[in-house]
Amino acid sequence: MPLQEPTHQPSAWNVMSAFKERIAYQKQQLASLAAEPLATLAVEAALVWQDPTQLDQVLLQGLGQLPHCHMLYAVNTHNILISANIEDGQLDAQWRGLDLTGRPYLSSTLPYQGFTLSPVYTSRHSTLPCITAIQAVRDGNEILGFIAADYNVEDLHGQREKAPAAAGWSQYKGDPAIRGTVFQQQRSISAMDKVLDEVMDIIAGMIRNHGIFHVKIHFSSSRASFWSLDDPYDYNIHMLDEIVDPERCLAYPRRDPHERTQVGFEDIGRVLNQFKALRHADETIYLRSASFNTINGMVGLTFSCDGSHYIHFQQFLDMDSGFWFGDRAEAV
Known part of the structure; x- marks a missing residue:
């Protein structure tokens, strides 16, 4: 502690901690991978939203456009899983109809327009640290639901450039x-x-x-x-x-x-x-x-x-x- 406590920090310097800056950087990198493919997928999914079989096929094809995505699925506005889980190129329909209320990625603010990323949480499915990219699906002014893309955090490490160090x-x-x-x-x-x-x-x-x-x-x-x-x-x-x-x-x-x-x-x-x-x-x-x-x-x-x-x-x-x-x- 200095004899005279500083009352402010010099404005010319970035005061975000290196820890927070690395997290923000990694989320920005994930968003750059997921946002555009999910937006395209949402347009296609909206056309078949009421037909689970066709919706599953749209998601199955869309998974290939999402590098490092672990699992892809669709949820309606009541937090009900309306698609199969799309994982490893396979359809798992046994969970269709499951109420996902309370999941961390549905407890935060949902993107009624566009795209958002969830906080990191422990997946009930994989039991690993996970982050979910969520894309709104709309039919004109009506919100139909959301497409969710799960990413295991460990799969993302090493796939991107090193985050810049903060100088705070x-x-x-x-x-x-x-x-x-x-x-x-x-x-x-x-x-x-x-x-x-x-x-x-x-x-x-x-x-x-x-x-x-x-x-x-x-x-x-x-x-x-x-x-x-x-x-x-x-x-x-x-x-x-x-x-x-x-x-x-x-x-x-x-x-x-x-x-x-x-x-x-x-x-x-x-x-x-x-x-x-x-x-x-x-x-x-x-x-x-x-x-x-x-x-x-x-x-x-x-x-x-x-x-x-x-x-x-x-x-x-x-x-x-x-x-x-x-x-x-x-x-x-």
């Missing part, structure tokens, strides 16, 4: 017990603090030249965790004596930056220098730990009050000391 800023308040006593504490000089210039230079070199793409620095306990391109699924914890040991280069061979690296050499040093500034700026509110990922460009900050921030490095560098410390900026 998130702030999280920590433990109230810590926040409530923050002004009763004072920063203790750690072993790392005494050689912090050297440590930051070493870490900058490890990121630039030795394949370290993510680092978390614990200033108060004088340790750091490294994630290496050579083994990105694991991390190594190093105390201060290992960080400053020249033989560390035997453990981390020289590596070129990864092709997905977002951060230039100069900005690596600027970010780490800003960590130093936030660590030493105040004796009460100070940086306790920080993380830096050069692949997604995200910086993580945890202050002595247990407040945490996650922010893109470009936005982090654009913020002057006054953003974090207000009137006490001169202390930075």
Whole structure:
């Protein structure tokens, strides 16, 4: 938590969380696959809506136009299944007439015009996470019902391009017990603090030249965790004596930056220098730990009050000391 709580977030930056943005992106991709074929199918289905046999055939032919669709069926305005379930190119008519009231995709707002996607839910049929695309079927001004296309979520993963990463800023308040006593504490000089210039230079070199793409620095306990391109699924914890040991280069061979690296050499040093500034700026509110990922460009900050921030490095560098410390900026 900064000494001066920000009252707003800079408008130039997208503040949607990466989590929400990935979900929105994946739904947009599914909509691009399903919306147009379902609209065409609805026109054809409207012509035979009152004839279950012909309706089944229309849906059976339409399934081939819906990539990755697990099951296709038609529901009337009373939530009654009026078609067979069309699955794997087969007709299963045993469920015709089933009342689907209460299904998650029928409990939300239905598309009385056009198309919508349901929230993700657990399918009673497959018992897997599922999302349903729903298309209104109309005869002029009259709503006849809906065509529903079920998609198993796991079938969709890997079928689309990677979602773009969001560059937002998130702030999280920590433990109230810590926040409530923050002004009763004072920063203790750690072993790392005494050689912090050297440590930051070493870490900058490890990121630039030795394949370290993510680092978390614990200033108060004088340790750091490294994630290496050579083994990105694991991390190594190093105390201060290992960080400053020249033989560390035997453990981390020289590596070129990864092709997905977002951060230039100069900005690596600027970010780490800003960590130093936030660590030493105040004796009460100070940086306790920080993380830096050069692949997604995200910086993580945890202050002595247990407040945490996650922010893109470009936005982090654009913020002057006054953003974090207000009137006490001169202390930075």
